[in-house]
Amino acid sequence: MSRTNIAFCASTADTAQEALVALNARYGSVPQDEADVIVALGGDGFMLQTLHATQHLVAPVYGMNRGTVGFLMNSYHEDDLGDRLAEAMEEVINPLEMRAITAAGETHEALAINEVSLLRAGPQAAKLRIYVDGKLRLDELVCDGALVATPAGSTAYNYSAHGPIIPIGSDVLALTAMSAFRPRRWRGALLPKRAEVRIEVRDHLKRPVMADADSRSVRDVVSVEIKSASDVEHRILFDPGHGLEERLIREQFV
Structure with a gap:
C-alpha cells in the first residue's frame, strides 16, 4: 500500500521535537485528516495519546521511538521512511x-x-x-x-x-x-x-x-x-518482523 501523504506529530520532548523538524523538512507533512499515515514521534505514552486522538480517522499510526521503552514504537531512522511505511505490517486492536x-x-x-x-x-x-x-x-x-x-x-x-x-x-x-x-x-x-x-x-x-x-x-x-469496545479499532503499523506478536514473545525471554 502506498502511504505518500504523511502527517507527523510529536511529543514535547526535545528529541521528539528535533525529529519532527528534521522529518518535516525531509518529507513534508499534511493535516491528519488528509494523511495516508500518521507518524507519531515520542514514547509509548504519546503513542497512546495519538491513537486516542486519531481514532476517528482512517489513517493508521506508525510510531518512531523518541522516548524510553517504546514497546508500541518502531526504531527511529530518518532514511527510507517511505519504503518502511510501504512495507509496514498492520495490527488492529480493540480498546x-x-x-x-x-x-x-x-x-x-x-x-x-x-x-x-x-x-x-x-x-x-x-x-x-x-x-x-x-x-x-x-x-x-x-x-x-x-x-x-x-x-x-x-x-x-x-x-x-x-x-x-x-x-x-x-x-x-x-x-x-x-x-x-x-x-x-x-x-x-x-x-x-x-x-x-x-x-x-x-x-x-x-x-x-x-x-x-x-x-x-x-x-x-x-x-x-x-x-x-469491539466497535472501535486502532490500526498500528510495525516494521516487518517487529510486530506486537514478536514483541510480546521477546518480552518473555528478556
Missing part, C-alpha cells in the same frame, strides 16, 4: 470501554488501549467486589488495586503487577490484582474478550478508590464497568 460511577452519582466514560485500573486513593487497602457477566466471582478482594488489561497492554502495568503476558490475537483479557492481601494467594484471572467486568468498591468513604483508563483518572468511584 477497553470504562464506565465509572462516582460517589456523587456522576458517570464517566473513557476508552483504554492498555488497561483500566482501580487504585486505592487513601492510606488503607481497597476492598473490591468483582462480578463477571453479572455473576459474583469474588465478594471481597483486599488489595492496592486491580486492573483489566488487553493483550496489547499486558506487558505494561499488568506485567509489573505480575499479570500474564497475553499473545496478540488472543480473545482474552487479564484481570490482575495489585498487592492482594485477601485472598492471600489470589493471582487474578484470564477472561474471554467478550466478558463484562463490574467492580464495586466496598466501604468507599473509608477506603476511597480512583479509576484510570490510559492515564485518564476518575476519583471517588463506587463502581466501574469494563468491557471490550
